Amino acid sequence: MIEVIKPGLLTTVQDQGRWGYQGYGVGIAGAMDSFALSAANLLVGNPEGAAGLEITLLGPTLKFQGETLFSLTGADLTPRLDGIPLRNWTAHLAPSGSVLSFGGRRSGVRAYLAVAGGMDVPAVMGSRSTYLLGRFGGLEGRPLKAQDELPVGVSAAPWNHLMGRAFPENLRPPYQKNPRLRAILGPFHDFFPEEGIATFFSSNYTITPNSDRMGYRLQGNPVTRRKTGELITCGLANGTVQVPPDGQPIILLTDRQTIGGYPIIVTVIHADLPLLAQSAPGDVVRFTPVLPDEAREAYLALWGPLKNFPAS
């Protein structure tokens, strides 16, 4: 069991998302940087789909009530165990009663904490992800608060030998400040005149403070649209970029609505979503057009080695 002493800014239980219910309007939720959560799980001998904590900008203070193997990946929020600095992307052993805390943000936005055995909250519709809009999943459908008690599952494998294991740097996504995001054009690109598409791919867009797990609102040169007022409601993917009438793009992310009516100009490729999840308001992004085959190659190149990462 883990006791929450301080909850941090926005700390939620997440796994790889709640799949299979979008036809009923239930969003996927899940980790914003699903790669970092997968890596955190593999480091402690969990399956990729186990539930961990997504920690946003200001980390929580957590007390381990029993001896626990844990790992931290994603953003570097200066983690410490009983005051001693911890390496990121590494598995550590927490003695019973030890306290995990965080300091200032050194890189990224979202850190992931996995524990051997996973966070053992009840699964709702097959997932332990917190769905903030629906107020279910995770811990009572809400972010952590002080005095919460997080149940930890029983680890299937012995884990003493996993202690100190690190996730190789060359296998991590190429995180960078102000990333260039590869994106596939369409399906409604004929809603935009050529100059609108040219503007979109040649401009810098700043991530605004009005950005969260539902989506990142961008600000930059407005993208002109050919038609106004007309809505084509269709399903939305992770990374879909909508352009509302004001021309300022919105990138839809894990807590997005399931369908939407603004014209879609591109979808950011899956392999580049971790870079976006670790970008903060004020950071600047640019888009580069790629073809679907390139998107698939990039996906396989990033996730393939993860699949082969030794479980123990």
Add this chain to the structure above:
Amino acid sequence: MEDRIPGVGETIPSYCSLLIFYDPFFLSLGQISSWLERLMDQDPPIVESHGAVKEIPVLYGGDSGPDLAFVAKHNNLDIEEVIQLHARETYLVYVVGFVPGFAAMGTVPKKIQTPRLPSPRTKVAAGSVGIGGMQTGIYAIESPGGWQLIGRTPLKLFDLHRHPPSFFQAGDYARFYSITEKEFLKISRSQNKNAKS
């Protein structure tokens, strides 16, 4: 459809589109596209709609439907006429989505069509029935929303512990009927009792 090809996950049907999620470790876009093209070359199977008309009790107006008076005024009708026109039609559920269980259906009679609010409410009560342009719809959970609210149903339209969790799915039919506040409370109580047992 989900069962036919390994690697195809779930799909999101909408008015005139289908979003397909697939695993790139199993499939490429080329494979998916040629599979879809083959399907479209075949005579499409006749898909029977779910058929049954679901009857939805609604307490119109008052706190339950704060925009009913506006809808009436916008269309030069009195409130009673709006209720009668809204409850007369049988609607086809086009899509369930945006938020859990929200069912968008149509089309509403021209005489009561009303544009959405200029800026959405941050909080709409679960069960609220609204009009958005030529569609009518029901908010299954408390959520933000921009439709003109004309009434509210006591039916629980989204329930985590039910399978499927949503009362409606795309292809269903619905018809509304007007109830009193007393009936609203009675149905509401029986819904809660069912949820507990």
